[in-house]
Amino acid sequence: MLSRRAVLAGGAAALAASPLVARAQTSPPTVLKIAPREIVVNGKSASVYGISQPDGVFGLFTDVGKPFRVRVENGLDKPSLIHWHGLTPPWRQDGVPGISGPPIPPGGSADYDFPLTFGGTFWMHSHEGLQEQLLLAAPLIIRDQRDRPDQQEVVVLLADFSFTPPEKIFEDLQKSGSMGGMAAMAAAGAGSSQKMGGAGMKMGTAPAPKTAMGGMKMGGSAAAAPAPDLNDVKYDAFLANLRTLADPDIVKVEPGGRALLRIINGSSMSAFHIGLGALDGELIAVDGFEITPIRGRSFPVATAQRLDIRVSIPPGPGAYPVLAQLEGERRQTGVVLVAGKGTVARVPDLAAAASPALTLDLERSLRATKPLAQRKADRVHTLNLTGEMAGYIWSINNVVWNKDVPPLAVAKGERVELVFVNQTPMSHPMHLHGHEFQVVDIDGYRFSGAVRDTILVPPNRRVTVAFDANNPGYWALHCHLLYHLDAGMFTTIRYV
Numbered sequence: 001m002l003s004r005r006a007v008l009a010g011g012a013a014a015l016a017a018s019p020l021v022a023r024a025q026t027s028p029p030t031v032l033k034i035a036p037r038e039i040v041v042n043g044k045s046a047s048v049y050g051i052s053q054p055d056g057v058f059g060l061f062t063d064v065g066k067p068f069r070v071r072v073e074n075g076l077d078k079p080s081l082i083h084w085h086g087l088t089p090p091w092r093q094d095g096v097p098g099i100s101g102p103p104i105p106p107g108g109s110a111d112y113d114f115p116l117t118f119g120g121t122f123w124m125h126s127h128e129g130l131q132e133q134l135l136l137a138a139p140l141i142i143r144d145q146r147d148r149p150d151q152q153e154v155v156v157l158l159a160d161f162s163f164t165p166p167e168k169i170f171e172d173l174q175k176s177g178s179m180g181g182m183a184a185m186a187a188a189g190a191g192s193s194q195k196m197g198g199a200g201m202k203m204g205t206a207p208a209p210k211t212a213m214g215g216m217k218m219g220g221s222a223a224a225a226p227a228p229d230l231n232d233v234k235y236d237a238f239l240a241n242l243r244t245l246a247d248p249d250i251v252k253v254e255p256g257g258r259a260l261l262r263i264i265n266g267s268s269m270s271a272f273h274i275g276l277g278a279l280d281g282e283l284i285a286v287d288g289f290e291i292t293p294i295r296g297r298s299f300p301v302a303t304a305q306r307l308d309i310r311v312s313i314p315p316g317p318g319a320y321p322v323l324a325q326l327e328g329e330r331r332q333t334g335v336v337l338v339a340g341k342g343t344v345a346r347v348p349d350l351a352a353a354a355s356p357a358l359t360l361d362l363e364r365s366l367r368a369t370k371p372l373a374q375r376k377a378d379r380v381h382t383l384n385l386t387g388e389m390a391g392y393i394w395s396i397n398n399v400v401w402n403k404d405v406p407p408l409a410v411a412k413g414e415r416v417e418l419v420f421v422n423q424t425p426m427s428h429p430m431h432l433h434g435h436e437f438q439v440v441d442i443d444g445y446r447f448s449g450a451v452r453d454t455i456l457v458p459p460n461r462r463v464t465v466a467f468d469a470n471n472p473g474y475w476a477l478h479c480h481l482l483y484h485l486d487a488g489m490f491t492t493i494r495y496v
Contacts, residue, residue: 120288
């Protein structure tokens with residue numbers, strides 16, 4: 001079959017004279033092929049997708065300062081397209097069907113070429129339909145000065161897995177909604193309509209007054225907020241590097257050495273607590289961007305977020321599980337670091353007790369080492385996260401995304417603040433494409449927080465992020481819970 005090339009870097013005529021194309025002719029691109037693959041989960045074979053290089057390398061590992069010169073080949077029998085999560089490419093190369101360009105047809109390919117100006121832990125995943133649920137994701141690691149020669153790199157890609165086809169999962173959610181969410185709304189006095197967020201909410205509407213605990217009042221009541229709705233999808237397994245704890249990924253490390261854990265939450269709907277067990281950890285970056293280090297043995301990670309954790313391995317032989325426990329449950333997955341001739345014992349897939357829901361406690365303490373320049377916002381958009389559990393409808397400002405929804409107004413060169421106000425009983429990890437942003441406010445507490453690309457907004461909370469409009473184009477902004485995105489919690493930003 002003749003390969004059809006989808007050129008995403010711009011119009012064909014414009015690219016004909018582009019220096020990027022001229023360089024590509026003398027420097028061959030790294031090929032990433034999307035293809036079906038078989039894995040074994042809980043003793044059963046499963047057909048999923050993958051993206052790897054011809055030599056079998058899973059994803060992409062490169063260095064800051066090098067060009068991102070990649071060719072994606074679609075080996076599936078259906079269209080696909082890959083998004084470079086956390087990078088800031090020209091918008092035509094961002095990998096969002098219908099926004100940055102068309103999907104790659106079966107048997108076709110697409111070329112990408114842009115500079116890498118910052119390093120860190122990122123990832124790639126399909127933005128076509130529900131393919132991400134079929135594990136079409138991989139690490140995207142850009143090494144920089146943080147990658148010391150005296151430390152070993154350990155990449156851990158987390159995923160949630162179901163033998164049920166994703167289309168059936170979504171259909172069942174639309175038929176039944178979330179029972180946990182409906183119970184939470186009833187407890188909040190939301191009434192029989194199960195609608196979240198006032199019908200009259202418009203862009204820029206002021207948030208509800210804060211309670212003494214820093215949350216938002218619901219239904220005019222000052223009572224404590226109900227427990228959040230967690231884990232709408234009941235998964236068959238949770239994976240770390242495509243394995244369960246029944247047969248975990250065993251990573252050899254040097255006794256007395258150091259390791260940099262690159263934790264990537266590539267799940268579709270799940271948030272975790274990362275537990276280091278006997279190891280002391282130092283969190284040095286979130287979403288690829290450096291922070292003032294924070295020491296600990298447990299760190300939360302929402303869907304699509306990443307953690308860089310530096311650990312010191314004790315001298316002598318030993319085995320050290322690094323576990324990811326699902327929020328609100330006992331279920332867990334993970335990898336095992338083995339030093340020397342350490343003995344690996346079976347790690348149960350159920351923790352001793354259920355974990356709590358993720359909060360913003362750690363987020364409030366994070367401080368970027370390279371924050372955005374101090375500057376007053378030129379423009380502020382308030383984005384109310386809304387929805388209806390009946391029918392499993394999710395929206396922003398009570399508008400379910402469709403192609404007729406106008407983009408948020410932004411002008412090149414502006415400092416823009418996005419105020420996320422969660423009026424639903426579920427947490428939403430909100431992701432902005434094409435830009436990094438800085439967390440600058442949580443429930444009225446103003447501070448110079450972490451630089452990120454994905455921020456968790458728990459129920460009844462208000463989180464403000466700031467970004468500089470320095471990458472013109474047409475960009476997606478959405479909840480990174482896959483079925484929330486597909487149900488309509490999505491919008492766009494466009495400027496030239």
